[in-house]
Amino acid sequence: MKIRNDVIKVYKDVHIWVGILSGLMLFIAFYAGAITMFEKPLERWATPPSSLAAPPPLAGAEVLLQAVLAEHPQAAKNYLIVVEPTVDAPARVIWREPGKSRRQFTEFGASFADDGSLQVEQLRKAPVAQLVDTLHQLVGLPFPDALARPIMGAVALLYAVALVSGLIIFLPTLAKDLLAMRIGHNIKRLWMDVHNALGVVSLPFHVVMALTCVVFAFHDEFYDVQGAVVYEQGVPWQRETPPGPPTPDARPLPAVELLRLAHVQQPGFEVFNFSFKQAGGQLEASITGLDTRYGTRARTYASTHLNPYTGEIDPHDLPGQMEPWDAAVNTFFMLHFGSFGGNPVRWLYLLLGLAGALLFYTGNLLWIESRRRKQRADGVPEQTRSARVLGSLTVGVSLGCVVGISATLAATKWLPQRVDNLAAWHEGIYYAVFVAAVAWAFVRGAPRAAVELLRLAALATLLIPLSSLAGVWGIGGAWHHPGMGFIVDLTALAAVPVFLAIAAYTRRRMCAGHTDSVWAQPASSQPLPPSGRGPASACQE
Structure with missing residues (x-):
């Protein structure tokens, strides 16, 4: 493919300067992002063991809940019933109490001790996995989310420009230089070959990352446009008033019954927990789990609304049952997180993430070497x-x-x-x-x-x-x-x-x-x- 030299030079300058401006932050994003592909195993590895007694069976969750509410009535505002307790969620009943800021909270878990008394413990889920994820999301910037996220969006846009300009530079020699590794005394030429091969072979992955990062950075603005164009009368499930109890003395269904109804309505959906909260004087509920047949918006789970009195699940937020527009949004998240295809895709994304970090690292150093060659020719x-x-x-x-x-x-x-x-x-x-x-x-x-x-x-x-x-x-x-x-x-x-x-x-x-x-x-x-x-x-x- 023939491209004029002056055009190549313009795109080369664009590629170099855009890469330098965004490369270091993108290294942090890719390296930390590669690690977060196994965020859940990392979180469980890092969470200290709980001193709580073994959780009671799911059929006894309501008895435990009543004991918790009797001693800690504030738990009624926001609590979980866990179907299969794990290291990072070791109790059958877990509740959250607000912290100093809107996003901070303290988690408590409860169980019955050997003598039948209520046992309560503040849970200490390891925050280190979340720290790595935050470094990934905010490209390593130690700023508040409201400031760091737009910067991340700008970096993602520069990243997209670097991808396009780099591809245009490489097109004239694509057939000759693709996957060429010229090993010899010219180390700079070898690193250039490595840089080019990483960039071209993983180009689809990088295009996906660049586009999805822009969506994440400016998602509020995109959602505002979606609300104005697609849902002019408001989002349907937000217009509806959450159903209250069918009778004044009605009680939520037991967790065992909710689980049975969930399996009937959503076969193949593995339920992790049921969450409940008081909102506007009414009890609202949601169900969280995973159907491995579909990619998810979150990295390791999917969640949707649940009627706690009838067990009816609102499927609009579940992959495979979304409206076309929401399915398209879900695809952006799914492709970014690699939340499809199980562990093989996660390992592939981990390797591609590390390769991406190497791409940005070599890019800056190659620029220094190239510039030095020009300066040496000019007598510097x-x-x-x-x-x-x-x-x-x-x-x-x-x-x-x-x-x-x-x-x-x-x-x-x-x-x-x-x-x-x-x-x-x-x-x-x-x-x-x-x-x-x-x-x-x-x-x-x-x-x-x-x-x-x-x-x-x-x-x-x-x-x-x-x-x-x-x-x-x-x-x-x-x-x-x-x-x-x-x-x-x-x-x-x-x-x-x-x-x-x-x-x-x-x-x-x-x-x-x-x-x-x-x-x-x-x-x-x-x-x-x-x-x-x-x-x-x-x-x-």
Whole structure:
């Protein structure tokens, strides 16, 4: 395919600058997003064991609920009846009490002790999985949602522009260069081949991510348009008044009966819990679960309204039964979260997410190398300050994100016994490590910092399975769920040699590679040898 050189140059400039502006935030979004593909196993791995007695059978949920309401009447405002208790939802009856802000709440669970007395415990579901998801959603920005989300939307738009411009640049040599890996002395050419191959092969995935991110960032505006164009008279299920009790003394159906009716109405739908809340003096209910035959709007569940007195399910929010417009919206969420196809799709999305992070990392460094080649031709004697700053920023932000996430995950097994505000501590650990890594990259320079931070990433990641092992042995108050969470530990363990291998390669490149590269050990006082490659002695720890 023939495209004029001047057109290629324009799109190349657009691709470079758009990539630089958005690349670092997109690295955080993709790396954290890859981890969230297994958010639920991570959450269960990170949640400390409950001291509650074993939950009563589902048939006894109403007796337990009445005991809870007798001692904690505020629970009637918002409570759950859990069908199959899990590590992160260990009680048959769970209720929420509001916290300091609208989005904060405290969860409590209840059971019957051996002597028949009511046993209540504040639940401490691990917030670390939510932190990783928040980093993904807000591209790592420590700002309130109202400020960070529009920035994320702008980054997603830049991301889409970078995809289009990059494809146009690559089109003239697509047939020749697709999947070409030219291994040799020209390391920059090899990394360019890797960058191009990652971008083209995973292009459909990146297009989906870019479009869905824009939808998520500006969903309120889209919903306003949808309400004005599609539902001019208001959303049908919002116009209807929730049904009240058929008689003044009517009581909600028992959970066992609600479950039976749910199986009759929605065969194939696995019910997780029934939730109830008081709204406007009336009891409203919803049902949450999963039908693996359909992709879901949420990552691991689907939820819809339920009449607590008749057990009738309103299916308009369930995948496979939505109206066409809502099904289209659901598709955006489903494609973004990979909430279809089960674990094979989740593993595929994890790999594509990590490949995307590598795409943005290599993009910035390739720009530095290309710019240096042009400056060298113009007689500029050494790397410019702007190139060194961008190199340090790229290494610090990217590897700071990696080390920060590993560090806060490693702390999961130790914090619950020592601190009260787990969410604040996990967030504090991540951002403290992240900021320190960025500062270290500027102090040490990109090449040395890359080696050191990659080794630190290996160490921090190794601490994840070691902390679980400490929990197995009961060391220092650490804990571990028997038979659970090994996928997290094994995945972390597998990542350790990868980080060490990359660190070793980077060090070899720093020691023996071209001395004028962004990866070279700074040695401006030494003249460039005729070969363009520095001796190993020029590389110092």
